[in-house]
Every structure is written in structure tokens, then in C-alpha cells.
Amino acid sequence: MNATVLAAIAEEGAGPAFSLLTALVILPAIGALLVAVLPRRQESLVKLAGLGVMLSTAVLVVILAVSFKSGADGFQFLSQHAWIPDLGVQWKIGVDGISLWLVVLTGILFPIALIGPTVHKDVKSYTAWLLLLESACLGVFVSLDLLVFFLFFELVLVPMYFLIAGWGYDNRQYASLKFFLYTLFGSAFLLVGIAALAFLHQRATGNLTFDVEQIAETQAVVGNTARWLFLAFSIAFAVKVPLFPVHTWLPDAHTEAPTAGSVILAGVLLKLGTYGFLRFGLYLFPDAAVDLAPLLLTLAVIGIVYGAVVAAMQKDLKRLVAYSSVAHLGFIVLGTFAFTNQAITGGVLQMVNHGISTGALFLLVGMIYERRHTRQIAELGGLQKPAPVLAAVFTVVMLSSLGLPLLNGFVGEFLILTGTFVTHRWWAVVGSLGVILAAVYLLWAYQRVFHGEPDGDNATIPDMTWRERGVMVPLLFLIVALGVYPKPVLDRIEPSVTRLIAHVEQHTEFEEPAVSRAEGAAVEEGDE
């Protein structure tokens, strides 16, 4: 596999025709094809090939993050080719501070999701679907052409659908269908919105293009039209996030998906929605986004409180984690539509944080299920005794998820809440309830599962294996590292966010309060 990576890098050096990003998007897909032609019987070979491709991708991702110019606000690693000339569709990809970390998250989370849980059947197809899913996710985050974005946005559904339907739990058929149809419902609006935007842009400028930058800079579509289009885009993203009240697919899909599916679903797929809001909602329709921000902020706050309350009521541990995602994603949307530097920066960081913490939580829940074959909280108890390492890891991850200072969750939530407070005070106040409620449902669940005297099967479960510990190490490292020293990450996010807010200010009446700018700098210095 290393040869492939080297070749890709060498070619990247050779010219812009084959960029690092293009290699990044294509590599897992090629891996999927490779795995598909390997013999079904050779399970270890299949696993090795899959892991090799995913690790190569991870290496590419790290190279990307290291060579990303910090302090620059525009798109980097751009690559642009005509793709469907009849429609002006281009293969245009690039990353900025907002998408960079999501790409990195994707690259890191996939190998972990592949080797973390044990797969009991048809390893070959499983690996191939995961690889295809990785390609699609990376494609979504890097595409700067609306139609290319849509292609990947939709493509994500297919492997995820098969992962849930093929390797999920008892109610998997229902869950996978619901997942697919819900998202497709949102996409229906998105596709019509994209086409309408492109043609309205053409009518104004005479140039048919799906180029995000071009359309955003021209701002040819304004007023009520822009509002309708923003709503069309929002429906698709809201389903994906998911925002209240279109979140009902999420608990089912998360609960019934295999562990790797849940990890990716929570870690990466939900970010497609929040990323979409940032990249397309705010960037393409600044005016409409400012106008309709109260609506989305309100839905976000409802999501935070509702998700937390419902999570506390769950009897199923996995479902609890699933509902906690609804609450956490609410925070991210809250930050997105607060229009301040810290809030949006915090939101981007929180996307990464949530991917790490919730991904880790799902892995841990998966490990518990492997041992006890139940996810019912009532049937678990006292696991701390037989499995102290598992309990310790769970504690750290849980604390990260509920936002304990010095762990990653705190930085993101704090930035979001302070940033939101400046422009939308009451939403921030109600939103901070979510922090307390998170402590309630997580700590309570932890007590019920790990504390007390283990009885029956609970007393004899094995502790984490070395493989499982190895999988958790990078996640724990990131949880602590991002909590203690987030500056390198924030430094790369910030310029792009500043640019985005400047773009919003330029095209609307909105002005970011001066206090939030000054404070933003102070917070960062404090983190140093």
C-alpha cells in the first residue's frame, strides 16, 4: 500500500493534475474495489488490505494537516477540472480551516472503526462498504462544487444503508430503510435547491456553474428567493444533523447499526449536516441565514434540551448515547448560527470533539455488548469490578462528552456558549442547561452500569483486550490533547471562520459585536 501512497504523493508533486486531495478521495474507493476482488475465504488478507488502505489514507490526512498553511483563510490544495461540461459541473475540491479537521477526523476514525469491533460475518463486503463510505465522506468535505457535493452527499447513504441492513442488530431492516428514506427526503429538497440556485445564478450572470465560491461571491440570488433556497438546503442538512423535529431516524439507525456503523454515523455522518450549514447555508445565503437564524437557533436549543431529557430516560445504553448526539449536535448548530467568531470556531471544533468522544462511546458500548450481549442498562451493573480498565476508559470518554475542563468537550462547548451569549443571550442561557443535563444522564448511566456489586454474568466479563486498548489509545490521546492545547487546531480554523463572518457582514446588515472579537482573542490566549 505504501507504494500507492508514495506514487500519489509523487504525482502530487508532479503537477496540479493529480492533487493530494484527489488521491485522498479516490484511494479508499480503489481500496474498496481491491477488497471486492479478493477471495472471500481469505478473511485476514481482506482485513489487512482494508486496514492498509485506511492507514495509508490516515497518513495522507496527517500529511495534509501538517502541510496546511496555518493563518491562511482561503481554500488550499485546490484541484479543478471540468467534469460535466454540459452543465458546468467541475471536479473542484479544496480544504479550508473549516473542512480540514473534518477530513482529518474522517481519516483517523475509519481505521479505528474498522479494527475496533469484531465482525462475525462476511468480512469482505463489510470492509468494502466501509472503504466506499470513507471515500464518500471525504468527498463531501472537500468538494467545492455543489453537484459534486451532492453526489457524495447521496453516495454516503448507500454503504451506510448496507452496513446497517447487513450487519446491524435485530431491527436492522426497519432502521436502515428509515435512515435511507429520511435522508433521501431531505436530499430531494437539496437537489432542487441546487439546480434552482445554479440556474438563477446563470440568469443573473450568464454563466452556468455549480462552483460554490463563484456563486457565493456573486450573491446573485437574494431576498425571498434566497430564503426559499436556504430553507430547501436547510431541510436536507437538518435531517442529516439531525435537528428536532426530524431527528427520529437517528436513535433507530444508531441503535441498530453495527458498532463501526454507529461510530461512523455519529463521528462523521452527522457532521455532513452541520458542515453543510456552515459551508453552504451561511456562505451561499448569508442574508437568509441571518434572517432565519432565530428559527434554527430555537430548533437547536430544543434539540439540546429535548435530546438530553430523552437520553436520561433511555433504558438502552446505545440509545442513550444516540440521543446524547441529538443534544450535542444542537450545540454545534447553536454555535453555527450565532455568527460570532468564537461560536463558529467552537462549533467546528465541537464537530471534531463530538466525533472523537461519541465515536469512542459507541466503541465502548459495543465492547460491553460483545461481553454481555445486552445493551439494557437494567441488566448491567458493577462492571467496574471485573473490568477496571474498561471502566476507566469509559470514565474519561464520558467526562469528555459532558464537557469537563481540560478535556476536549469543554473547549468546544465553552467557545460556543460564550460566542452565542454575545449575540443571542437567551438561547445561550437555555442551551447551557444542556451541559448540566449531560452530566445528569451520563453520570447516572455510568453509575448504573459500572458501580455497585456485579451479579451473575456481570461479574465474570473479561476486561479490555490489547486490541481494544490499542484502538482506544489514539482517541484518548486526542481527547486529552485537544482539551489541554487546542491552539494548533484553533489557529487553523479561525482564519476561515473570520473570512466567513466577514463574508456575512459584507452581504447583510449584520455586524459582529466588537466585544466578541476582542474576547475571542482573549480566550485563545487563555488557552495557551
Added chain:
Amino acid sequence: MIPFLALLAQLGQAEPVPVPEGGGLGPLRTPPMAYADIGPMIALTVGALVLLTYAALVRRKPGRGVYALFTLLTCAVALGASAWLWLDLGKKAPRFAFANMIAVDGFAVFFYVVIAIAVALAALLADGYLRRERLDGPEFYVLALLSGAGGMLMASANDLIVVFLGLETLTISLFVLAGFHRRRAQSGEAAMKYFVLAAFSSAFLLYGIALVYGATGTTNLAGIATWLAENVVVDSGVLLAGIALLLVGFGFKVAAVPFHTWTPDVYEGSPTPVTAFMAGASKAAGFAAFLRVFFSTFHTVNLDWKPLVWTLAVLSLVVGSVLAIVQRDVKRMLAYSSISHAGYVLIGLEAASDRGIAGSLFYLLAYTFMVMGSFAIVTIVSRRGDNATSLDDFRGLSERRPALALAMTILLMAQAGVPFTSGFLAKFHVIAAAVEQESYALALIAMLAAVVAAFFYLRLVLAMYSPALDADDVAGESTAVEGAGDTRLPVPFSAALALVATVGFTLLAGFPVASGPFFEFAREATLLF
């Protein structure tokens, strides 16, 4: 057929044949015969006649697959002739031949290609099927070739009478094909239903032709267009009634709601390769005439027919998708899905723009491959007797035939419009055309119908990837018991070939860069009207 055509051509001519001096009948003057202009049609007709003659004269049965191979060769010749015509059209302008009866343009050539491909695929499906059902013989191929020739005639017709002639040639062969499986009662029933209802719709079409003739004084398509452009119709009742009746006739042929009622029964009852042929070639030919007559001929009155087409499209999309959900039989389900596909093609017509028609053509091209590939798999799964087509019969297909299940999955995903398949780009092109004309509601309804449609495609996919039902669990009605013994389904070589072609095209034309030439073909076909 050719002399008949010539005779018709003469009747259509404006100037009377001059009577030579001195009385008596002079030599019959025929219009110039540019046979090369209808090369593909001639290829199919001659192929059919040769096959028929051979079968009548030679008693000894030829080896396996010879008929299918011959049909394939005939289609290849037709494709070659189409390619020649296409290149020729690049040099010379679009023209009319046979005394303005036949249009020689890119649009016609596009459909020559689609129909030739459909005939070839049908032959590939039929080869294994006919032997399995012990129906082997030349008749199927002869009828398919003749039917295809009729479809081509329809696609290139420049006169309403020729449209009708093509339609009948196409349909009469299909009556026989629908009833081809003599030992299956449903097959006969399908043929009967199709015959009665198609006859009905032909009557509507003829009535429409008569009214349009009454209103404009000509049946020539170009002539009507010119007349409509030059004259202001004050009292347009007769013309509009004619257009409406034509709409009924074409709507029946392409299976658009509310003229779709024959489709599920006929699709379900017909032998599966015939169903595939109907869904592919017959629908394409119907749309060829539909698009040409409405977009080209009645372009000036498009404000009158657009609302009708809009309604037809919405009804087809919604009714097709929703009713497909409740089907337990895969053939029936695909029949309803083909109804909703017709809705998508109609979206392109409703846009009444070059982009719209190009979108419709690309959709038809992509659709022909998708649907015929899907029916190829149904043909294989249906087993001897052609009855095992319920959803339960598809259960466990992934275990018995993983490759087959994967191919079906790709084809169904394409029909659902998943990215990186031709189905997505096809849908996107028509949706884009609708949005460009600001038909936002129609675009949205179409996309939402696609969500509903995704449900039943996915349900079939889920069935294929679930374990097969045990013989004990099978309800009395199901036929899975019959095949419970053999775990492997036989896949004939020819059907495998058809699958490779259809799946390959579906993926190739679905990849943005690679789809370029195909869409370009559709677009230029529209420009070369």
C-alpha cells in the same frame, strides 16, 4: 412494406400525379427512394424476413443460440447503419425522405440506436429463456425484429399517418409476443388485454389524427408546424380536441397515468423477455413519437398542452411510485416503477426546451439499459414456468448468486437515482430542465416521488440479502418450493452477456466524466431536429 410506404407517400404529396398526354395510365411515378436514409429499419426488416424464410425452408434445427446470434448481427448492422446516418447528418443537414414521410435527423437516429439495442438485449434474454421454457424457434426473434422496425418507423415518422403505421407494426407484433408462452394462461390473458386496450388507444390516436387533419388541413408533421406558425387559430376547439386525443394515444403507449391500467397486468403476464422488450423498446418508440409530435409539431401551442403533460407527469410519478409499494410481485412492481419512469421522461417534455428534450432522451437511453437489465435478472430468477417472481422468490439470492444479487442491486439503485449510476444523472438532467423553466413544484414532486420509489427498490434489495425462506415457511401461494431443491440458479451465457452490458452501461454512463459522450449524443440528437 416499402411499396406500401411509397403509395402512402404519393397520397401525401401535394401535387397530383400528372396524367400523361394521350390518355391511359403512364408509368407510376414514385418519389425518390433514399434507402440509406432508413437503413436501420431496412436492416431489421430484412433480418426478420431472412430468418422467417430460413426457418420455413430449412427443416433441420440450427444449433443452440443461432437465432439469437443472427438477431444480434442484424442489430449490429442496424447500429452500423445508424452510425453511418449519424456521421452523414454531421455533414448534411437534417432532411425529409420518401416524399416528406420520413424525417432523417439526429432525433430519429438516436431512437434507431436505442431500439436496436433494446432488440439485441431482448434477443439475449430470450435465448436462454426460450430454451428453458421449451419454446425455442425463430418466431420470437422475427417478431421482435419486426416490432423494432415498427418502433423505428414511429421514431422517424414525419406524418401522423406514418406514426400510426409504425405504432401498429410495433404493437401487432407485441400482441403475439405477449401471448408467446402458450402453456401459461396469464400469457394469453396478457395478450388479450393488451390487444383490446391497445386497439382502443389506437382508435383514440386515429380520431386525434383526424381532428388535427381537420383543423390544419394536413397530416404532415412539418406541414402542421408550418401551418400553426403561419395561421392564428381563432376557434381552436377541433385542434385542441385532436391534440388531447393524440395525448391519450401516446399516453397509453408510454404507460402514463391515467392511461396506464394495462401495464401491470400485461407486464406481469407476458413472458419476461417480452416484458423487458415492452418496457424498453416499446416505451422508447412511444416517447419518440410523443416527443416529436408535441415538442416539434405542436410547439407553437405548447401553452395549451403543457398543463396536460404536467398533470400526466405528476400523476405518473405519484401513482406509479405509490402503487409499486403495495406490490408483492416483482414484475408488477417493476411495471409500476416503469410508469413512474415515464413520469420523469414527461418532465423533460413539460419543460419544452432543448435541455428538457435532451434530458428526456438521455433518460430513455439510461432507462432502457436499467430496466432491461432488471428484467434480465427477473427472467433468470423466475425459473422454469416463469412464475417465481414474487418478492419471496428473491430472498436469499445473495447467497445463491452473489454476483446476480449485486447486479440487481446496482440496477435497482440506478432506478432509484443513486449517484454514480446513470439513473442519477438521467434524473438530474430532467430535473435541471424543469428547474430552468421554473417548474419548481414539478421538480420537487419528482424528487419526492423518487423517495417513495426508493422504498420499494430497497425492499427488493433487502429481500435479496435476507436468508431464503424455508420450504415449511412458504405460504401456499408462493412458488419458492418448486426450486427449493436446487440451490444454484442457472444463468445462461447470453443473459450474463446482457447483464454485463446493462450493468456496465449503467455504471459507465453514471460516472460524470464518462457520461459526457452519451449526453452529448442525446443533446445533439435534439439539436438535429
